[in-house]
Amino acid sequence: MSDSDVLPPRLSGFERECIDIFVHAAQVLGIPRSVGEIYGLLYASPEPLPMDEVVERLSMSKGSASQGLRWLREVGAVQSTYVTGDRRDHFMAETRLRKLAGGYLREQIEPHLHNAEGRLGRLEGEVAGLPEGGDRKFSSERLQKLRRWHRFARQILPLFLRVANKI
Amino acid sequence: MSDSDVLPPRLSGFERECIDIFVHAAQVLGIPRSVGEIYGLLYASPEPLPMDEVVERLSMSKGSASQGLRWLREVGAVQSTYVTGDRRDHFMAETRLRKLAGGYLREQIEPHLHNAEGRLGRLEGEVAGLPEGGDRKFSSERLQKLRRWHRFARQILPLFLRVANKI
DNA sequence: TAAATCGTTCATTTTTCCTTGAACATTTTG
């Protein structure tokens, strides 16, 4: 006799579909599947959940749940709350798009944009060291284009957040 | 005696820095490193390059170069051109941001948005099957929020392309 | 038409990333 005959299903249909959606979203964003699962479960929950329940409902190791929840807290995608008479931390999904996107951009994208500045500086050094001639003009134009792209990214992301704020 | 004593360096400083930039950009976008390398090399090249040269300059296998170039062509990030007196295909980087971003969104993002519609439909089915009560209201609100996000994504991406067109 | 060139495909290897679970620290309960 298998467990499914005696145990209640761990997840409701609604929960399963929410998890499915966020697992796929995580895939698009390059985030681990387990993180998508956790967020999906919390998104489907009217009440905040403690870590044990995440572990149990998702059949996930404590390690993954601990790390996943930490990551989600760091990017501001979940908040931990008190529940009276329970010393465990309880977690709930942050669902304001502005907060979600803002945390992701700050933690995941901003560092890359920052590093890109250093790389553009090095590229500029290379162009400066080039001998005069047709290739130098070409290289300089390519560098300028990269700089425009970088400036564009720096401007468009805050704009994106302002628009997201209205959703 | 090592090769570096007798062979010219395969890549110029300018090329190396361009490649570095696009390798990191690829990482952010979840694209294989080899694809970033190829695009970076082509971006740095005033002339279109045949596949052999990509293989040689990047010390990359023919397989990777072939597949990487195919992918780049599919998303519209490189174009192949004729070079008179040479039967090999020659590749050059597409550098219009609108084209680059458009191809990426069409090939990589759009399929996910399309699939999401199916998932939202299934989620709607789950909500419809829920008994009346507080949880049903909650679930319905969460579903609506997902639908708003989806609509938002569908609207913001074309807008993004219009703005990118001016860069 | 034989040899050389160009490019693709795909099974295999390599690498990278994710998950696991045991060990541990900390706090709480009996």
Place this chain on the structure above:
DNA sequence: CAAAATGTTCAAGGAAAAATGAACGATTTA
């Protein structure tokens, strides 16, 4: 204080993705 509960860390294992290179087909050249 001993046992239980809660949560973190990290080495090791496993899974998924990427790179390799040999085999192959197609085309061109001598």
